[in-house]
Amino acid sequence: MRRDPDLRTVRPVRQVLVVADNVTAMTRLLDVVDLFEGDFRVGLEFAWNSADPTPNGLADLFAAKGVFPLPPEEIGDSRFDLAITAGHSGLSGIRAPIVSVPHGIRYTKVVPEAGSRKPEAGSRKPEAGSRKPEAFGLSRDLVVHDGVPIPSAIVLSHHEQWARLRAAAPEAADVAHVIGDPCYDRLRASATWRLRYRRALGADDGETVLAISSTWREESLLGEVSELYERLLAELPVDEFRLVAILHPHIWYQHGPDAVHRWLAPHERSGLLVVPPERGWRAALVAADQLIGDHGSVTAYGAAIGLPTSLAAFPESRVAAGSAVAVLGSLAPRLDLAQPLLPQLQKAAAEHTPAKAAAVHEMITSCPDEAADRLRALCYSMLELDEPRTEPGVPPDTTAGLPDAPWPWRPTAMYVTGSVHSGRSVALDRYPAEMLRPEQIPSRSHLVVAADHPGRRMRAVADIAVLTDATAWGRHARTWLSDALSAQPGLQLAAAVDGGTCTVRTRSGEQVRLSGTGEPALHASAVFEWLAAGRDLADLSPGLTVNGHLVSVDLH
Structure with a gap:
């Protein structure tokens, strides 16, 4: 619906159109549009580029940002002083100078076949005859029409990209500007929040956060080795690793x-x-200690900030020679799914050197930490306005997108083995029950299952049932403990977790409350192993430690 200009309160002197092809492009553009913050002279309008076939999720992202996008048909009917886009299609109808900004790390993936894409009417004319594979976004038919560059300014992150653009389309290279990578600069700015992100992930100092990144299409990590997630969960120690999956928006x-x-x-x-x-x-990348990925931009970003990186999928033929991703492919080890994974990750970490990260970093940007200043200067120059007095912001990311409660990333069904030492210490090892094949279930283990786990049979054979949200139950949590033991004859213990406290009830009606800095659900297994060792609940030591964490014991 058209908006009535006569009803405006603020009347900007320049209008900027932000053209979003899809969610991926929009997330990159969000790093750019904040460069205009505080300037009442500049009005921003947002619009979906209808030439892109993947608009799913974009309306929700517009709504979350609090913007009211223009209908696609209004793009061609209105004049703007500047248009900013992170895409390539559908630009010929925009009546404004166009700034094309990077969509991820630019020029890293090879177009499958020259001329295989459906050309845009009037602006994409594949050249006749065969030609060598080109990096997507670099080909002449995407950036030049009738000998004239389609964008008025092409933003590049590296001088190497400018050289390749000049070789492919000299006219386009004449309007190119090497300003750096805004997304990468935000990633670097977020480094100071590492401990905050790790806390949100529930990762202690001694625990390893492993990020697993996948780009899209069939040759990606998810497309090629989707079983990797199950393998990692089954093979990596639960209490030593936090696994975080990063999937391409597409x-x-x-x-x-x-x-x-x-x-x-x-x-x-x-x-x-x-x-x-x-x-x-x-x-998640900043919080991580190690990374498994593929030929996507996120994997290269993670490697560039220093993460020991292993590649689970890497289609050499789809990677542009000389790009940052190609450099990554020449340095990072390949993960062999026919072999145990933990030793490979340990080897990758041991053999990682700062020089590997530096090599990828140097190919991502020629102007580290300068993209915001350079890009704002370019935009304001094209708008013929003086820049605002305030410096352009490059804030750290918040914890949005990371969990705000401790249970979701913990296994809700676990096989646990343990041992009691010297009457004061319990050591436990845990394994995610749903990820284990029958032959992988450790001997002499007990099964701990969350009360809300969807597996009926798994709940029925549990040795310990855990109410993980006892806080929400209030005083009724005590009733649940008794009811759970009455309803399941095979259940040995029932436990209720309330914040950092775990209340455990036995079949004989004894109860103990344990609290400490470790995960509360561990305490229920500690009680199980204590009793299995032939000890009495009343003898639980006030100085008990569970997996090295001191636990307070309150018998009641």
Whole structure:
């Protein structure tokens, strides 16, 4: 619906159109539009580029941002002083100088076949005859029409990209500007929040946060080795690793968020945190200690900030030679799924050097930490306005997209083995039950299952049932403890977690409350192993430690 200009309160002197092709492009543009903050002279309008076939999720992102997009038909009917886009299609109808900004790390993926894309009427004319594979976004038919560059300014992050653009389309190179990478600069600015992000992930100093990044299409990590998530959850120690999955937004919006969560539901119950497509991925990378990925931009970003990186999928033929991703492919080890994974990750971490990170970093940007200043100067120059007095912001990411409660990334069904030492210490090892094949179930283990776990049979054979949200139950949590033991004859213990406290009830009606800095659900297993060792509940030591954490014991 058209907006009546006579009803405006603020009347900007310049109008900027932000053209979003899809969610991926919009998340990149959000790093750019804040460059205009505080300037009443500049008005921003947002619009979906209808030439892109993947608008799913974009309306929700517009709404979350608090903007009211123009209908696509109004783009060609209105004049703007500047248009900013992170895409390539549908630009010929825009009546404004166009600034084309990077969509991820630019020029890293090769177009499958010259001329295989459907050309845009009037602006994409594949050249006749065969030609060498080109990096997507670099080909002449995307940036030049009738010998004239389509964008008025092409933003590049590296001088190497400018050289390749000049070789492919000299006219376009004449309007190119090397300003750096705004997204990468935000990632670097977020480094100071590392401990905050790790806290949101529930990661202690001694625990390893492992990020698993997948781009889209069939040759990606998710497309090629979807079983990797199950393997990692089954093989990596639960209490030593936090696993975080970062999936390209096109995965979410080609298949739908429902499909993504349905496919990964058992993995999420087993400890995998899946960050949403709009936010959280940079925070996850900063929090991470190690990374598994593919040929996507996120993997290269993670390697560039210093993460020991292993590649689970890497289609050499789809990677542009000389790009940052190609450099990553020459340095990072390949993960062998035919072999145990933990030793490979340990080897990758041991052999990682700062020089590897530096090599990728140097190919991502020629102007580290300068993109905001350079890009704002370019935009204001094209608008013929003086820049605002305030410096352009490059804030750290918030914790949006990371969990705000401790249970979602913990396995909700676990096999646990343990031992009691010297009457004062209990050591426990845990394994996600849903990820283990029968032959992988450790001997002499007990099964701990959350009360809300969807598996009926698994709940029925549990040794310990855990009410993970006892806070919400209030005083009724005590009743649940008794009811759970009465309803399940095979249940040995019932436990209720309330914040950092775990109340455990035995079949004989004895109760103990344990609290400490470790995960509360561990305390129920500690009680189980204590009793299994032939000890009395009343003898639980006030100086008890569970997996090295001191636990307070209150018998009542």
